[in-house]
Each structure stands twice: as C-alpha cells, then as structure tokens.
Amino acid sequence: MQYRLVPKNGDTLSALGFGAMRLPSKRMGIDEERATQQIRSAIDSGVNYIDTAVPYHSGESERFLGRALKDGYREKVKLATKLPPWGVKTREDMDRILDIQLKKLQTDHIDYYLLHSLDANHWKKMHGLGVLEFLDAAKASGKIINAGFSFHGDRKTFKEIIDAYDWIFCQIQYNFLDEMNQAGTEGLQYAASKNIAVMVMEPLRGGMLAGKLPKDVEEIYDRAKTKRSAAEWALRWVWNHPEVTVVLSGMNDEKHIAENIKACETALPGSMSTGELATVKAVAAVYNRLIKVGCTGCAYCMPCPFGVNIPQNFFIYNSYHMGGSRLFTRGMYGISLMGAMGTKADASLCQNCGKCAKACPQKIAIPEELRKVRGTLGGLRTKLMIPLVKMIFSAEIKE
Known part of the structure; x- marks a missing residue:
C-alpha cells in the first residue's frame, strides 16, 4: 500500500481510502456480512482511512461501521465522518449530533471530522452559529482529533473557508473532468500551499468514468500502449497529483477493491508518462464534447435573486448527459431540490430576469438552459424521489 503524509500532524494515510457511501446492499439495506468482509479485507491489505457521513445508506452507514470495526479493526484505521449543516439549527445541535455519532460508531473519538458539503450558504450559516468554536471545544475534549470540511461550492468560497481556520484537511470533488469545477485544480493547489491535506471524493464522477463508456472513449483506451481499466486510468490521474493525500473510492465489489x-x-x-497523460486528456476531450452547457462553475452568475444554484444545476444536467447512471444523477438533483447541497438547484425557480446571463464569462444563455434542465430533470420521476430525500435530510438526527 502507498501512504501519503498529512503535513500538519504527521499521520501517514493510505492513498486509497474506503468510502462507506455505496456499500453492497441486500433487501433494501446494507449487506452487512459482505460489507464487513470487504472493509476488513481492505484494512488487512493496508487501507487505513475510512470515510462515512450521517445520510449515507439512509442513516445506517455510521451504525454499520460501529459494528464492522470491532475485533480490533477500529484501532487500525483513521475514521472520518461529518457534521451535517442541514441538521443544525443551534450551537447545541452540534454537540448533540457529535455525541450521537460517537455512540453509533462505538468509539470515543473521531479521527477526522468534517463539516459536510459546504458552499457559500452552508458556510455562512454554520459560521454564524459558532461552528469554529464548536470545533475548538470538541478538539479540546478529545471527541475529535482533526478538523476539516468537505466542499461543493465555488473557488472563491473555498479559499475563504481555507483561510478562516487552522484546518488539518479538506475534501473536494476532483477528477479529470472537474479541473475547473467547484474547488478544482486551483483549489487543490491552494489548500496544499497552506499545508492542508486534501482528500478527494468522486474520482470516478459517480461511476461515470468507469461504467458504460462512450464509444470514442473506448477507442482511445484501446489504442493506448498501457492496458488498464477505465477506473484505473481515472484513479491514477488523481493519484498523479502530489497535492492529493487520499483518494476515496466507494467500493462495493471484491474484484474492484x-x-x-x-x-x-x-x-x-508524477508517475504517469507524457503519453499516458495525453490519453487521459483525449478522453476528457470526448466527454467535454458531450457536455450540454459550457459552465465552468466559476459562480460569477451567483447569487441568483430567486435562489437558484445555477452552477449546481448545470453540473448535474451535464452529468446526466455524459454517461454513467442517470438514476444516480437524477437522485443528485432530487437531493439538491431539498437544498441539502446549499442553495437549491431548482431550475423552476428561475424568473428569467437575465442578471445571470449578463455576468457569465462564458456568455451562456442561462435562463434558456435552465428551462432545459427543468424539462429534463424536473419531471415526475424526480418528484417521486423527494419523500425519500426529505426523510434522509430533513428528519431530526436521532440515536
């Protein structure tokens, strides 16, 4: 196993982390026997970073890990989980939720604790409620060891958060299609310049880069001198960046693990050759041709006076048309409709004021494109997902 250093605390973490968001399922729940075997086998092979969160597997991921990491396995790993902003209304809620998480995970401390899915709105809310003071108190008590945050916003907000606290680590979405989206390469390098470890989520773009591939992508990989699976090409591209500490993979298949x-x-x-990097660049170009809206996620169009998260709309819309699981992508839109990722990505809120289009450096006809998003993702199938989304993200977090 390859290990990489966390600059501020000296921890050596496996460059491959186990994400507990897409565990094998059975009868609408987690296949506990199989998932436990997978996690323990990965730990025995050197994986020492496990990541979970409150909403994963409808709230059962943390409780499952508490059982799976018995028999000495808890002591072999650094455990990460997250404080959900949507479940916090008061400063006291932060302490209450953390105590519940510790009980579910059957541990007396969280090694790597994140503020979940920050963007400008969530950051403003949590900062105003005193989340930095909460982190200081939780560290002083020993309930958490290292503080960080996961991010789904624009680069300006990312840098603002980075500069606001003595973070040990952060978590960003990063892959060869997201160099300019959300935190992007610029954010990755900015965090690293501050000696902040960077954990990468969605290296395969929700499976898009490893599932059913466009024909042109298959042909590019077939022509490459080095023969690899699409998943390995995408993972190696992320690992090639020295600024990356851990790459999280939501693994649920023994062969893939x-x-x-x-x-x-x-x-x-730095291990990828010039030719290998050219292969990935050519693959990215094919995917980029399939993109419906040329949005870079710069967020110059934000904030929308009517509450539309414009970049998030276009990110999900593009993902829907670029391959992978359309059900998963529709689910992302359903989650965003609830505001669980910050400002609501509800295209139907657009009032065609045109303010966003005037501010867009890419000259995108934003209101027109939002109508297409609404037509594609705002239908009955998405609406049918809302009750489940509400249950997961709106219910009080209980033991």
Whole structure:
C-alpha cells in the first residue's frame, strides 16, 4: 500500500481510502456480512482511512461501521465522518449530533471530522452559529482529533473557508473532468500551499468514468500502449497529483477493491508518462464534447435573486448527459431540490430576469438552459424521489 503524509500532524494515510457511501446492499439495506468482509479485507491489505457521513445508506452507514470495526479493526484505521449543516439549527445541535455519532460508531473519538458539503450558504450559516468554536471545544475534549470540511461550492468560497481556520484537511470533488469545477485544480493547489491535506471524493464522477463508456472513449483506451481499466486510468490521474493525500473510492465489489489496492501501490505522484497523460486528456476531450452547457462553475452568475444554484444545476444536467447512471444523477438533483447541497438547484425557480446571463464569462444563455434542465430533470420521476430525500435530510438526527 502507498501512504501519503498529512503535513500538519504527521499521520501517514493510505492513498486509497474506503468510502462507506455505496456499500453492497441486500433487501433494501446494507449487506452487512459482505460489507464487513470487504472493509476488513481492505484494512488487512493496508487501507487505513475510512470515510462515512450521517445520510449515507439512509442513516445506517455510521451504525454499520460501529459494528464492522470491532475485533480490533477500529484501532487500525483513521475514521472520518461529518457534521451535517442541514441538521443544525443551534450551537447545541452540534454537540448533540457529535455525541450521537460517537455512540453509533462505538468509539470515543473521531479521527477526522468534517463539516459536510459546504458552499457559500452552508458556510455562512454554520459560521454564524459558532461552528469554529464548536470545533475548538470538541478538539479540546478529545471527541475529535482533526478538523476539516468537505466542499461543493465555488473557488472563491473555498479559499475563504481555507483561510478562516487552522484546518488539518479538506475534501473536494476532483477528477479529470472537474479541473475547473467547484474547488478544482486551483483549489487543490491552494489548500496544499497552506499545508492542508486534501482528500478527494468522486474520482470516478459517480461511476461515470468507469461504467458504460462512450464509444470514442473506448477507442482511445484501446489504442493506448498501457492496458488498464477505465477506473484505473481515472484513479491514477488523481493519484498523479502530489497535492492529493487520499483518494476515496466507494467500493462495493471484491474484484474492484483488489484492483484499486493493486493500482494504488504504484500510482505515485508524477508517475504517469507524457503519453499516458495525453490519453487521459483525449478522453476528457470526448466527454467535454458531450457536455450540454459550457459552465465552468466559476459562480460569477451567483447569487441568483430567486435562489437558484445555477452552477449546481448545470453540473448535474451535464452529468446526466455524459454517461454513467442517470438514476444516480437524477437522485443528485432530487437531493439538491431539498437544498441539502446549499442553495437549491431548482431550475423552476428561475424568473428569467437575465442578471445571470449578463455576468457569465462564458456568455451562456442561462435562463434558456435552465428551462432545459427543468424539462429534463424536473419531471415526475424526480418528484417521486423527494419523500425519500426529505426523510434522509430533513428528519431530526436521532440515536
């Protein structure tokens, strides 16, 4: 296993982390026997960073990990979970939720604790409620060891958050299609320049970069001198960046877990050749041709006076048309309709004022494109998901 250093605390973490968001399922729940075997086998192979959060598997992921990490496995890993902004209304809620998480996870401390899914709105809310003071108190009590945050906003907000506190780490979405989206390469390098460890989520773009591939992408990989699976190409591209500390993979298949562990052993920073990087660049160009809206996520169009998260709309809309699971992408839109990722990504809120289009550096006809988003993702199938989304994200967080 390859390990990378956390600059501020000296921890050596496996460059491959186990994400507990997409565990194997059985009868609408977690297949506990199989998932436990997978996690323990990965730990035995050197994986020492496990990531979860309150809403994963409808609230059961943390409780499952509390059981799966028994028999000495808890002591072998650094455990990460997250404080959900949508569940916080008061400063006291932060302490209450953390205590519930500790009980579910059957541990007396969280090694790596994140503020979940920050963007400008969530950051403003949590900062105003005293979340930085909460983190200081939780660290002083020993309930959390290292403080960080996960991010789904614009680069300006990302830098603002980075500069606001002595973070040990952060977590960003990053892959060869998201160099300019959300925190992007600029954010990755900015965090690293502050000696902040960077954990990467969605290296495969929700499975898009490893599932059913466009024909042109398959042909590019087939022509490459080095033969790899699409997943390995995408993971190696992320690991190639020296600023990356851990790459999280939502693994749920024994074969894929073994492949990822094997690839991680040799996917050192700067190890990809010029030809290999050219292959990935050519693949990215194919995907980019499939993009419906040329939005870079710069957020110059924000804030929308009517509450539309414009970049998030276009990110989900583009993902829907670029391959992978359309059900998963529709689910992302349903989650965003609830505001669980900050400002609501509800295209139907657009009032065609045109303010956003005037501010857009890419000269996108934003109101017109939002109508297309609404037509594609705002239908009955998405609405049918809302009750489940409400249950997961709106209910009080209880033991």
